Each structure stands twice: as C-alpha cells, then as structure tokens.
Amino acid sequence: MAKVDLNNMEGVYFDVLREIGNIGAGNATTALAQMLNTKVDMHVPKVDLLEFSEVGEAMGGEEQIMAGIYLIVEGDISGSIMFLLEKSSAKALVAKLMGTTSENPDGEFDEMELSALKEIGNIITGSYLSSLSTLTNLNIHPTPPDICIDMCGAILSVPAIEFGAISDKMLLIATEFTDDIKLEGYFILVPDLESYDKILTSLGM
Amino acid sequence: MSEMIKVGMADLKLCKAPDAITTLGLGSCVGIAIRDPITKIGGLAHIMLPDSGNFENHNSIPKFADTGTKELVRIIVAAGGNRSRLVAKIAGGAQMFAFQSKNEMTAVGQRNVDAVKKVLAELKIPILASDTGLNFGRTVEFYPETGDYVIKAVGKGVKTI
Numbered sequence: 001m002a003k004v005d006l007n008n009m010e011g012v013y014f015d016v017l018r019e020i021g022n023i024g025a026g027n028a029t030t031a032l033a034q035m036l037n038t039k040v041d042m043h044v045p046k047v048d049l050l051e052f053s054e055v056g057e058a059m060g061g062e063e064q065i066m067a068g069i070y071l072i073v074e075g076d077i078s079g080s081i082m083f084l085l086e087k088s089s090a091k092a093l094v095a096k097l098m099g100t101t102s103e104n105p106d107g108e109f110d111e112m113e114l115s116a117l118k119e120i121g122n123i124i125t126g127s128y129l130s131s132l133s134t135l136t137n138l139n140i141h142p143t144p145p146d147i148c149i150d151m152c153g154a155i156l157s158v159p160a161i162e163f164g165a166i167s168d169k170m171l172l173i174a175t176e177f178t179d180d181i182k183l184e185g186y187f188i189l190v191p192d193l194e195s196y197d198k199i200l201t202s203l204g205m
Numbered sequence: 206m207s208e209m210i211k212v213g214m215a216d217l218k219l220c221k222a223p224d225a226i227t228t229l230g231l232g233s234c235v236g237i238a239i240r241d242p243i244t245k246i247g248g249l250a251h252i253m254l255p256d257s258g259n260f261e262n263h264n265s266i267p268k269f270a271d272t273g274t275k276e277l278v279r280i281i282v283a284a285g286g287n288r289s290r291l292v293a294k295i296a297g298g299a300q301m302f303a304f305q306s307k308n309e310m311t312a313v314g315q316r317n318v319d320a321v322k323k324v325l326a327e328l329k330i331p332i333l334a335s336d337t338g339l340n341f342g343r344t345v346e347f348y349p350e351t352g353d354y355v356i357k358a359v360g361k362g363v364k365t366i
Contacts, residue, residue, distance in 0.1 A: 052253070053213030062229035063344060065359060070302050108360070146302040150359055153214065153230020154342020157253065158301050160214060161233055161313050164253045164268055 062153030069121025077195035217250035222350035247349035255320030
C-alpha cells in the first residue's frame with residue numbers, strides 16, 4: 001500500500017514535501033546568483049497542493065504567457081520536473097545573463113535566447129534535484145531539458161496529465177527571486193507514487 | 206444578456222444559447238464541444254486523459270475522454286437536447302514539448318484525440334470539424350446558437366471552425 005495518497009495527504013508528509021520544496025528552491029536561488037554573478041534574494045516559497053482547475057489561476061490566469069522548461073527525471077525515482085517563469089521575467093533574465101538589454105520585452109525569443117533560457121532552466125532544476133538527491137541519498141538524473149513558450153494552461157496540461165494518473169491535485173512550489181528585477185518562478189515536481197514512497201522512506205518516514 | 210461560461214481543466218458544463226462556453230489554454234488536453242442544432246443546447250468538456258480504465262483512482266468523471274464525453278452527452282440530453290441530433294467539434298491535443306522520451310505520457314495529446322474520436326464514433330455523434338495536434342496551446346469558445354467553435358492561439362490569430 002502506498003504511503004502517499006495525494007488526495008488525502010496527511011499533514012506530516014505534506015510538511016516533508018514542503019520542506020524539500022524549500023531546500024530545493026534555496027539551492028536553485030544560489031545557482032541563479034552564481035550564474036548572474038549577483039546577489040539574489042528569495043522569499044520563502046509557497047507550497048500548495050492544488051486542484052487542477054486552481055493551478056492556472058494561482059499562476060496569474062490560464063492565458064498568461066509563460067516559459068516552461070521541462071525535464072524527465074530518472075534514476076532511483078522517476079517522474080518529471082518543470083520550472084515556469086512568466087514571459088517578461090524570462091526575457092529580463094535572459095537579457096541579464098547575456099549582458100544585453102531587452103529591447104522588446106513582449107517580442108518573441110530568438111534561438112540564442114531560447115537556448116540560454118533552456119540552460120537557465122537546466123541549472124535551476126538541476127540544483128533543485130541535486131538538493132533532493134543529497135537529502136534523500138537517492139540517485140536522481142534529469143534528462144536534457146525542453147522548452148515551451150505558450151499559455152500557462154497549455155504548458156501546465158503536461159504535468160497535470162502526469163499527476164492526473166495518480167491524483168486530482170498537483171504540487172506547486174511558487175518562488176519569488178529578487179535582485180534588481182523581480183522574478184516569479186514556479187516549480188512543479190511530479191514523481192510517480194512509488195517515488196514519493198521512496199523519498200519518504202529514505203528520509204526515515 | 207448572454208454569458209460566457211468558464212470550464213476548467215478536467216471539467217465539463219452545460220450551455221444553452223444565447224450563452225457561450227469557453228475553456229482557456231488547452232494544451233495536450235482536448236476540448237469537446239457538443240450541441241443539438243435545433244434546441245441549441247450544448248456543452249463543453251475539457252478532458253485530460255484518454256481512458257479511465259488504466260487508472261485505479263478515477264473518481265473524476267470529466268478527467269477522461271470516455272467518461273467525460275458520455276457525461277457531457279448525458280447532461281445535454283437531460284437538459285432537453287435530442288440525442289440523435291447531437292454533433293461535435295473538437296480542439297486541442299497538442300504536443301507541447303518536442304522531445305521524444307521513454308515516457309509514454311508525452312504523446313498523450315494524440316492519444317487523447319484518438320480516444321475522443323473513438324468514443325464519439327461509438328456514440329454515433331459526427332465530428333463536424335476539428336483543430337488538433339501540432340505544438341501550441343489553444344483557447345476555445347463555443348457558441349451553441351450557431352455552432353461556431355472559435356480557436357485562439359498565441360501568435361496565430363483567431364479562427365472559427
């Protein structure tokens with residue numbers, strides 16, 4: 001019998017998942033600061049278990065244009081991880097990384113910018129996963145990332161469908177990074193049910 | 206006054222003319238619009254997964270192509286739609302991320318479209334028009350008054366099927 005039923009999550013398991021979210025987001029912030037060579041502050045992330053219908057709303061509406069960077073996770077656990085960033089934040093972040101000024105904050109991303117954004121997503125999710133790996137002593141490898149810039153609801157359908165197989169809810173970790181620009185980022189971690197059990201067992205739960 | 210009714214992910218609702226019904230940001234999910242052209246009673250389902258049979262926990266009827274489509278037909282008929290006159294239009298089922306992977310979930314957009322077509326064929330409800338697949342999200346609006354299914358995509362303008 002699986003320990004975790006996302007529809008009836010007991011307080012203590014939820015607290016553990018939230019704590020993993022906190023630590024992961026903290027590491028991701030450090031990675032971001034190193035990449036940008038600047039100080040980045042992070043607010044305490046907000047971790048919520050939301051109904052599918054609520055998730056789009058929680059991220060500013062289903063039609064909000066966002067960049068989603070998505071990786072499949074393999075190793076001792078399996079699942080996927082997604083990092084989402086509002087489009088203008090993504091533009092600003094890429095401009096900062098590439099040392100350019102974003103002339104057209106509402107414009108399309110060119111190949112170079114997309115590639116840079118993919119790499120940012122890779123580093124952020126990678127640092128998140130490596131903190132999870134260290135914490136649990138489990139072997140966790142991400143596959144190369146893929147990126148999609150579209151309506152938030154459409155991007156979210158991908159992890160929602162994966163959650164959909166096991167639950168009617170999904171785990172959303174909202175993080176706000178601040179340096180001279182404010183970035184609101186979201187992590188969505190989708191381990192399969194067996195992997196939740198492995199994570200909790202490895203933490204002595 | 207006509208209203209715009211909103212349907213969320215894994216949700217379905219009834220809609221009678223002159224009201225219209227919408228769902229925002231369909232990705233790999235499929236939006237199934239069904240109406241009776243005479244009584245102008247219709248509805249919209251936003252399904253996420255092809256088949257309720259593969260999963261143990263499936264208390265959510267609107268989540269699946271098979272159960273969601275049947276439930277939508279049931280509520281339309283219960284509201285006065287004529288079962289034998291029903292017609293459908295479908296949109297969505299995109300593959301949002303390009304990479305191929307061992308994870309069978311990534312091809313779920315196409316599998317959703319196939320499952321919806323299969324269940325509509327079983328129910329003998331003709332599909333008058335569809336806009337499915339490819340790699341972008343869609344917002345849809347359905348007007349039971351005219352049967353227009355308006356599809357909006359980022360950077361691709363608006364089209365009516």
